[in-house]
Amino acid sequence: MDFSLTPEQELFRKSAREFAQQELEPMAAILDKEHRPAIENLKKLGALGYLGMSISEEYGGIGADALSYAIVMEELSRACASTSTSVSVQNSLVNDVFNKFANDEQKQTYLPKLATGEFIGAFALSEPESGSDASAMKTTATLDGNEYIIKGSKMWITNAGFADVFIVTATTDAAAKHKGVSAFIVEKDTPGFTIGKEEDKLGIRGTSTCEIHFDNCRIPVSNRLSDEGMGFKIAMVTLNGGRIGIAAQALGIAQAAMDEAVKYSQEREAFGQKISNFQSIQFKLADMKAQIEGARLLVYKSAWKKDVGQDYSTDSAIAKLVAGELASQVADQALQIHGGYGYIRDYKVERLYRDARITRIYEGTSEIQKLVISRSMLG
Ligand code: CAA
Numbered sequence: 001m002d003f004s005l006t007p008e009q010e011l012f013r014k015s016a017r018e019f020a021q022q023e024l025e026p027m028a029a030i031l032d033k034e035h036r037p038a039i040e041n042l043k044k045l046g047a048l049g050y051l052g053m054s055i056s057e058e059y060g061g062i063g064a065d066a067l068s069y070a071i072v073m074e075e076l077s078r079a080c081a082s083t084s085t086s087v088s089v090q091n092s093l094v095n096d097v098f099n100k101f102a103n104d105e106q107k108q109t110y111l112p113k114l115a116t117g118e119f120i121g122a123f124a125l126s127e128p129e130s131g132s133d134a135s136a137m138k139t140t141a142t143l144d145g146n147e148y149i150i151k152g153s154k155m156w157i158t159n160a161g162f163a164d165v166f167i168v169t170a171t172t173d174a175a176a177k178h179k180g181v182s183a184f185i186v187e188k189d190t191p192g193f194t195i196g197k198e199e200d201k202l203g204i205r206g207t208s209t210c211e212i213h214f215d216n217c218r219i220p221v222s223n224r225l226s227d228e229g230m231g232f233k234i235a236m237v238t239l240n241g242g243r244i245g246i247a248a249q250a251l252g253i254a255q256a257a258m259d260e261a262v263k264y265s266q267e268r269e270a271f272g273q274k275i276s277n278f279q280s281i282q283f284k285l286a287d288m289k290a291q292i293e294g295a296r297l298l299v300y301k302s303a304w305k306k307d308v309g310q311d312y313s314t315d316s317a318i319a320k321l322v323a324g325e326l327a328s329q330v331a332d333q334a335l336q337i338h339g340g341y342g343y344i345r346d347y348k349v350e351r352l353y354r355d356a357r358i359t360r361i362y363e364g365t366s367e368i369q370k371l372v373i374s375r376s377m378l379g
Pocket residue numbers: 089093123125126131132133134135156157158178179232233236237239240313361362363364365368371372
């Protein structure tokens with residue numbers, strides 16, 4: 001078994017780390033404090049190709065493998081989890097839908113723009129009354145001549161405030177339950193489509209999260225992705241991949257929290273010595289390191305399985321479950337090491353503690369990951 005990264009993967013890590021330290025780190029606390037979406041960061045990332053990592057060169061992307069993408073997500077998340085959230089939605093939940101389920105014309109229209117960041121994408125599955133139970137959606141799409149009329153609302157839509165194109169699931173045949181869900185491409189200026197209120201969140205405050213509304217919103221039949229009834233499958237397959245990105249994000253947040261804890265413990269003095277001399281601190285740091293190394297193997301394994309064409313749906317659920325839970329635990333312990341200083345906004349660990357929390361919720365809660373994992377065991 002060979003655990004080494006290729007020279008290309010090492011280069012992705014080095015470049016993403018340098019970019020994150022120089023460009024993302026200085027802005028992260030400001031975006032968080034001002035609740036300002038990381039649009040400027042995304043423009044820079046788009047110009048460098050990071051928004052088109054999952055798009056092939058044929059369509060203007062850089063065609064990176066899933067492991068390189070996970071490494072980049074980890075590095076960006078160490079500096080700014082808000083920015084990496086948008087990077088993950090673009091690559092995992094939008095580009096990958098087009099890669100796998102769009103026809104040639106749809107690919108030609110959208111992928112080159114998504115690759116450069118000229119278009120930012122969003123993925124609209126959840127609704128006010130259906131999150132984990134995704135197939136219980138109430139949004140409908142009714143065929144009328146050569147158009148669909150979409151009615152309903154979606155909630156928790158990352159990037160919504162500034163996205164140009166939305167992947168939207170809606171029911172075309174309610175009686176068929178999940179087999180009656182279809183997926184559509186909706187552009188932001190489509191009449192009948194409006195963006196609702198911006199959510200005021202605990203963490204990842206440099207992202208935009210809104211409700212979106214469809215009031216007799218008409219889109220051409222040519223905007224349907226794949227066949228009618230394929231929408232739920234599209235969402236599930238897409239989330240299998242998305243969970244690798246969020247697991248990598250959680251890993252990056254955990255790594256950043258541990259880095260902060262190590263640094264602080266070597267600066268802070270108590271009882272006449274550095275607190276890193278105390279075994280109670282050393283054991284906390286050792287636990288963090290051991291858990292992070294374990295989670296990293298799971299994240300990289302799930303990405304590797306995707307790259308070699310093996311079924312990775314259970315692996316990505318395991319990686320997201322473990323890394324997501326770990327990020328909250330490590331951030332909590334890192335904050336504890338900081339004592340009262342960890343509880344104020346002047347210290348990075350306070351933001352990491354809040355940012356970590358979402359990784360146990362979006363793209364499938366920890367409980368949904370357990371459902372996916374246990375179903376793979378029990379059938
Ligand atoms: N991969 C591929 N196919 C899958 C799948 C998976 N992981 N999970 C289910 N399916 C398929 C099944 O094979 C089945 O297909 P057939 O009809 O062909 O047999 C079909 O989907 C229905 O499966 P189930 O009967 O298992 O469906 P269910 O209703 O019991 O629920 C679930 C399945 C796993 C709970 C699913 O609803 C789920 O994943 N829920 C969580 C949704 C989620 O992650 N939401 C996150 C929102 S997106 C987000 O956060 C984006 C953002 O902006 C950051």
